[in-house]
Amino acid sequence: xxxxxxxxxxxxxxxxxxxxxxxxxxxxxxxxxxxxxxxxxxxxxxxxxxxxxxxxxxxxxxxxxxxxxxxxxxxxxxxxxxxxxxxxxxxxxxxxxxxxxxxxxxxxxxxxxxxxxxxxxxxxxxxxxxxxxxxxxxxxxxxxxxxxxxxxxxxxxxxxxxxxxxxxxxxxxxxxxxxxxxxxxxxxxxxxxxxxxxxxxxxxxxxxxxxxxxxxxxxxxxxxxxxxxxxxxxxxxxxxxxxxxxxxxxxxxxxxxxxxxxxxxxxxxxxxxxxxxxxxxxxxxxxxxxxxxxxxxxxxxxxxxxxxxxxxxxxxxxxxxxxxxxxxxxxxxxxxxxxxxxxxxxxxxxxxxxxxxxxxxxxxxxxxxxxxxxxxxxxxxxxxxxxxxxxxxxxxxxxxxxxxxxxxxxxxxxxxxxxxxxxxxxxxxxxxxxxxxxxxxxxxxxxxxxxxxxxxxxxxxxxxxxxxxxxxxxxxxxxxxxxxxxxxxxxxxxxxxxxxxxxxxxxxxxxxxxxxxxxxxxxxxxxxxxxxxxxxxxxxxx
Numbered sequence: 140x141x142x143x144x145x146x147x148x149x150x151x152x153x154x155x156x157x158x159x160x161x162x163x164x165x166x167x168x169x170x171x172x173x174x175x176x177x178x179x180x181x182x183x184x185x186x187x188x189x190x191x192x193x194x195x196x197x198x199x200x201x202x203x204x205x206x207x208x209x210x211x212x213x214x215x216x217x218x219x220x221x222x223x224x225x226x227x228x229x230x231x232x233x234x235x236x237x238x239x240x241x242x243x244x245x246x247x248x249x250x251x252x253x254x255x256x257x258x259x260x261x262x263x264x265x266x267x268x269x270x271x272x273x274x275x276x277x278x279x280x281x282x283x284x285x286x287x288x289x290x291x292x293x294x295x296x297x298x299x300x301x302x303x304x305x306x307x308x309x310x311x312x313x314x315x316x317x318x319x320x321x322x323x324x325x326x327x328x329x330x331x332x333x334x335x336x337x338x339x340x341x342x343x344x345x346x347x348x349x350x351x352x353x354x355x356x357x358x359x360x361x362x363x364x365x366x367x368x369x370x371x372x373x374x375x376x377x378x379x380x381x382x383x384x385x386x387x388x389x390x391x392x393x394x395x396x397x398x399x400x401x402x403x404x405x406x407x408x409x410x411x412x413x414x415x416x417x418x419x420x421x422x423x424x425x426x427x428x429x430x431x432x433x434x435x436x437x438x439x440x441x442x443x444x445x446x447x448x449x450x451x452x453x454x455x456x457x458x459x460x461x462x463x464x465x466x467x468x469x470x471x472x473x474x475x476x477x478x479x480x481x482x483x484x485x486x487x488x489x490x491x492x493x494x495x496x497x498x499x500x501x502x503x504x505x506x507x508x509x510x511x512x513x514x515x516x517x518x519x520x521x522x523x524x525x526x527x528x529x530x531x532x533x534x535x536x537x538x539x540x541x542x543x544x545x546x547x548x549x550x551x552x553x554x555x556x557x558x559x560x561x562x563x564x565x566x567x568x569x570x571x572x573x574x575x576x577x578x579x580x581x582x583x584x585x586x587x588x589x590x591x592x593x594x595x596x597x598x599x600x601x602x603x604x605x606x607x608x609x610x611x612x613x614x615x616x617x618x619x620x621x622x623x624x625x626x627x628x629x630x631x632x633x634x635x636x637x638x639x640x641x642x643x644x645x646x647x648x649x650x651x652x653x654x655x656x657x658x659x660x661x662x663x664x665x666x667x668x669x670x671x672x673x674x675x676x677x678x679x680x681x
Contacts, residue, residue, distance in 0.1 A: 194224035194225075194244040194245065195224070195244065195245045196242050196243060196244050196245070197242065197243065197245065197273050197274070197275055197276050197277065198240055198241075198242050198276045198277075199218065199240065199241050199242070199243055199248075199271075199273060199276075199277050199278075199279065200238065200239070200240045200276075200277070200278040200279070201216055201218075201232065201238070201239050201240075201241075201250075201252070201278075201279050201280075201281060202237065202238050202278065202279070202280045202281065203216070203237040203238070203239075203252065203254060203281045204237070204280065204281070204282045204283060204284065205254060205256055205283050206254075206256070206261075206264070206283040206284055208282070208284055210236060210237030210238065211237050211254065211256070211283075212234075212235040212236065212237055213254060213255040213256055213257075214233075214237070214252055214253060214254050214255065214281070215231070215233075215252065215253045216231065216232060216233070216239070216250065216251070216252040216253075216281065217229070217230070217231055217249075217250070217251050217252075217318060218230045218231075218232070218241065218243065218248050218249075218250050218271070219248060219249045219250075219316045219318070220243070220244075220246055220247075220248055220316070221246070221247045221248060221249055221309060221311045221312075221314055221316050222246055222247045222311050222312040222314055223244070223245055223246025223247055224244035224245050224246050225243050225244035225245065225246030225247075225248060225273065226246060226314060228243050228244060228246075228248075230243065243273055244273075245273055245274055246272075246273060247270065247271065247272050247273070247311055248271040248272075248273055249267075249268070249269055249271070249307075249309050249316045249317075249318060250267070250268040250271050250279065250332070250333075251265065251266065251267045251268070251307070251318040251320075252265070252266050252267075252281040253265050253266075253320060254266070254281065254283045260324075260326070261326060262322075262324070262325065262326020262327055262328060263320070263322055263326065263327050263328070264283040264286045264327075264328045264329070264330070265286075265305060265320045265327065265328070265329045265330075266281050266282075266283075266285065266286065266329070266330045266331075266332050267307050267318065267329070267330075267331060267332065267367035268331070268332035268333040268367075269307065269309040269331075269333075269336045269340070269341045269365075269366070269367055270309075270311075270333055270334055270335065270336035270365075271333060279332070279333070281332065283328075285330040285332070285369070286328035286329055286330040286369070286370070287328060287329065287330065287369050287370025288326075288327070288328050288370055288371075288372070289303070289305070289327045289328065289329055289345060289347075289370065289371045290370075290371070290372045290373070290374075291303075291345065291347045291358050291360070291371060291372075291373045291374075292349075292373075292374050293349045293351065293356035293358060293375070293424065294374075294375065294376055294377045294380075295349075295351040295352070295354065295356070297351065297352060298349040298350060298351040298352075298356060299349060299350045299351070300324075300325050300347075300349055301323075301348040301349060301350055301411070302321065302322065302323045302347070302348055302409055303321070303322050303327060303345065303346065303347040303348070304319060304320070304321050304322075304345070304346050304347075304407075304408050304409045305319060305320045305322075305327070305329065305343070305344075305345050306318075306319040306343065306344050306345075306346075306406060306407060306408070307319070307341065307342070307343045307367055308341070308342040308343070308406075309336060309340060309341055309342075310340050310342075311336070311337070311340060319407065321409060328370070329367070329368050329369065329370060329371070330367070330368075330369045330370075331366045331367040331368065331369050332367075335364075335365040335366045336365045336366070337365055338364065338365045339363055339364070339365070340365060341363070341364055341365055341366060341367060342361070342362070342363050343361070343362045343363075343367060343368055344359060344360060344361040344362070344403075344406055344408075344429075345359065345360055345368075345371055346358070346359040346402075346403060346408045346409070346429070347359070348409070348410075348411045350413070353422065354382075354422045354423065354424050355411060355413060355421065355422070355423045355424070356380075356423065356424050356425075357401055357402070357403075357410075357411050357423055357424075357425045357426070357429075357432075358373065358375065358425070358426050358429075359403050359408070359425075359426050359428075359429035360373060360426065360428065360429065361405075361406075361428070361429065361430075375426060377424065378458065378459055379426075379427075379458050379459075380424040380425060380426060380427070380458060381424070381425050381426075381427045381456035381457055381458055381459070381460055381461075381462065382422060382423075382424055382460070382461040382462070383401060383422070383423045383424075383425055383432065383434065383454070383456060383461075383462050383463075383464075384420055384421070384422050384461060384462070384463040384464070385399040385401070385415070385420065385421045385422075385423065385434055385436065385464055385466070386418075386419075386420045386463065386464065386465040386466065386468075386595060387399065387415050387417045387418060387419055387420075387421075387436055387438070387465075387466055387467060387595070388417065388418055388465060388466065388467045388468035388469075388501075388595045388596070388597060389417040389418040389467075389595060389596055390467065390468060390469060390562065390596065390597035394416065394417065394418075395416075395417045395438075395439035396414055396415070396416055396417065396439060397414070397415050397417050397436060397437055397438045397439055397467075398412060398413065398414055398415065398435075398436070398437040399412070399413055399415050399421045399434075399435065399436055399437075400412045400413075400433075400434070400435040400436075400437075401423050401425065401432055401433065401434050401435070402432065402433050403429045403430060403431070403432055403433070404430060404431040404432060404433050404452060404453050404454075405429075405430050405431065410433075411423065417438075417439065417595075418594075418595030418596055419595070420595075425456055427456050427457055427458045431452075431453045431454060431455055431456075432453075432454045432456060433450065433451070433452045433453065433454070434450070434451040434452075434454055434464050435448065435449065435450050435451075436448070436449045436450075436464075436466035436467065436505075437449075438466075438467050440509075444509075445508070445509045446509065447467065447507045447508060447509045447510070447511065448507070448508040448509070449466045449467065449501065449505040449506065449507055449508070450505070450506075451464050451503075451505060464503060464505070465501075465502060465503050465595070466501060466503070466505055467501050467505075467507075468501055468502045468503070468593060468595060468597055469501075469502050469591075469593055469597040469677060469678040470502050470588075470589045470590070470591065470593075470658070470674060470677045470678055471499050471500065471501055471502070471555060471562075471563075471565060471674070471677075472498070472499070472500065472565050472567075472586070472587075472588065472589070472672065472674050472677075473496055473497065473498050473500065473534065473551075473565070473567050473586040473587075473672065474496075474497050474500035474504045474506065474586060474588065474612065475496065475584070475585070475586045475612040475613040476506075477612060477616070482495065483495075483581040483582070484496040484582070484584045484586075484613060485549070485569075485581070485582030485584045486579050486580065486581060486582060487573050487575070487576065487579065487580045487582055488579040488580075489575055490539050490540055490541060490542060490575055491537060491538070491539055491540075492519065492537070492538045492539075492540055492547070492549075492573065492582070493536070493537040493538075494517060494534060494535065494536050494537070494549060494551060494582075494584075495534065495535050496534040496535075496551070496567075496584065496586070497510075497533075497534055498510075498515070498533035498534030498551055498552075498553050498565055498567065499511075499512060499533050499534075499553060499555060499565060502590060502593065504588065510533055510553075510555075511555060511556060511562075512533055512553045512554055512555055512556065513554040513555075513556050514530065514553070514554055515530065515531060515532060515533040515534070515551070515552065515553040515554075516528060516529070516530050516551075516552050516553075517529045517530075517534070517535070517536035517549070517550065517551045517552075518549075518550045519536075519538045519540070519547065519548070519549050519550075520547065520548040520549075521540055521541070521545045521546075521547055522545050522546055523546075523548075526538050526539075526540055527539075533551070533553035533565075534551050534553070536551070542574070542575040543574055543575070544572060544573070544574035545572070545573065545574070546570065546571075546572055547569075547570065547571055547572070547573055548568060548569070548570050549568070549569045549570075549571075549582075549584075550566065550567070550568040550569075551566070551567050551568075552564060552565065552566040552567075553565050562676060563655070563657075563674065563675045563676030563677060564632075564673075564674075564675040564676070565673075565674055565675075566671075566672070566673045566675075567586070567670065567671070567672045567673075568670070568671045568672075569582075569584050569585070569668065569669065569670050570668065570669045571583050571584075571668040571669075572668075583613075583614035583618070583664065583666065583668040584613050584614060584668075584670070585611060585612060585613035585614045585615040585616070585662055585664060585668070585670045586611075586612045586613050586670070586672065587609060587610070587611055587612070587623075587660035587662060587670065587672050588609070588610040588611075588612060589607055589608070589609060589645070589658050589660075589674070589677065590607065590608040590609075590610065591605060591607045591608075591656075591678060592605070593678055594681070596681075597678050597679065598678065598679050598680060598681040599649055599656070599678060599679075599680055599681070600649065600680065600681065601649055601650065601651055601652040601653075601654070601680035601681060602648065602649060602650070602651060602652075602680075603648065603649055604646070604647075604648050605646075605647065605648070605649055606641075606644040606645070606646050607644060607645045607646075607647075607658075608643060608644055609623075609625060609640060609643055609644060609645050609660070610643070611623065611662065614664050614666075614668060615662055615664035615665075615668075615670070618664050618665045618666050619664065619665035620662065620663075620664060620665065621663045621664060621665050621667070622661075622662070622663045623640060623660065623661070623662050623663075624637055624640070624660070624661045625637070625638055625640050625645045625658065625659065625660055625661075626638065626658070626659040626660075626661075627645075627647050627656065627657070627658060627659075628656075628657035628658075628659070628675075629650040629654050629655065629656065629657070630655075631655055631657060631675060631676060632657045632673070632675045632676075635657075635659060645658070649680050650680055651680065652680050652681055653679065653680065653681070654679065654680050655675075655676040655677075655678070655679050655680075656676075656677055656678050656679070656680065657673070657674060657675045657676055657677055658673075658674045658677050659671070659672065659673045659674070660672045
């Protein structure tokens with residue numbers, strides 16, 4: 140059985156007036172301790188009590204000492220059951236004297252405690268005992284003098300500290316429990332308490348975020364062992380970090396404010412969120428050892444309108460290398476997710492034929508949560524006869540057809556734009572043969588992506604020769620391409636001229652300043668399925 144639970148602790152929250160709850164987290168000055176208390180003592184002189192369900196229960200006594208070694212009421216302690224009769228138990232005991240008792244069933248527990256003091260600038264102490272085996276009356280001493288600093292700093296000396304998250308995850312006998320602490324001021328100190336757990340059963344990570352004059356920083360480190368951390372020191376050099384550039388476009392050229400975010404893909408974390416003046420670029424230096432990273436962008440929105448959000452998840456990074464993602468820029472058009480386990484763009488299930496393809500993905504293929512469009516229409520023909528027409532979300536529709544093999548033509552279109560402003564039209568028409576099957580079948584749909592070099596206002600230089608990368612996605616990428624042609628229009632689609640495609644690039648000359656570039660792709664895959672994709676007013680020249 141796999142089970143998991145977590146609790147959160149936020150430094151700086153006010154205390155409750157009663158004996159249970161959270162306390163404000165500000166720690167006293169550090170004081171070295173010559174001899175560190177073992178932290179756990181055991182007594183079984185009295186017979187165990189029995190709970191209503193028949194399980195043995197024991198008294199757990201927890202003593203809390205501040206950095207001066209004195210008893211303190213400035214603490215918040217969590218005790219969470221992992222295995223045994225107490226696996227489902229969770230307690231947050233409190234007594235202002237600093238010594239608190241709680242009676243719990245026999246079993247293994249995770250204990251974590253946050254100690255605070257009167258000096259708001261001294262920081263916070265977080266002490267974690269990943270293995271607390273309660274098999275008799277037990278006393279645990281949580282002592283702030285055992286902690287050591289978490290000293291993680293970026294290479295920019297003037298960078299401003301934002302926040303940090305510490306997270307510990309403990310697994311025993313198939314059950315996982317976790318605890319974490321969020322701090323918004325520097326000065327966090329941490330320590331392990333008690334005996335070590337089984338090797339590899341304790342996973343811990345610390346993420347800390349900073350804002351600099353030119354760069355922001357997301358510094359994260361992970362550890363796997365049988366113990367929680369006692370202190371952490373990391374001062375990475377700029378060369379050891381990876382650079383992530385997040386570019387936000389303003390396709391209409393109007394200045395606005397968006398938001399960018401970045402966080403590690405693995406494990407809960409708070410992430411870094413910063414405003415970005417558009418068009419603009421945010422630069423974040425991250426630690427490659429933290430693994431993959433999730434990047435987000437949120438564009439400006441009119442009142443009473445949901446913001447348009449994009450995400451690029453699981454982005455790999457490498458020390459010394461730069462990774463760039465551009466959001467909300469042309470060329471907008473259909474995109475097919477090629478990642479493992481991704482939802483198909485179209486599915487035939489029995490007599491139902493469903494389309495779900497992002498029709499207005501941005502130039503990098505990011506899919507918007509709230510695409511801006513005036514209207515969207517999807518139609519389906521079976522052997523030349525109209526099955527139905529759907530209006531609503533771009534690239535999303537469902538139709539009921541009849542059994543038996545037939546030739547289908549599926550057409551989806553949308554007009555881009557906000558309010559009364561039109562920014563071109565996207566149309567994709569697919570032809571294929573389909574019949575009802577016992578199991579859902581993926582429709583053989585393809586898409587063509589164009590990637591011209593554009594400024595963040597969505598424009599390209601006028602009157603110059605260009606080579607625009609052309610990429611095929613979907614069925615044609617998997618089965619092979621029989622033929623592909625690209626046509627160009629510089630009069631909003633009134634007339635078209637075929638252009639050469641050499642080494643995967645469409646070759647042509649951009650029109651005069653202020654003119655539009657429209658692109659059309661006509662594709663046939665190796666199995667005879669076709670796509671005609673037209674992007675009217677794909678981008679403009681300057």
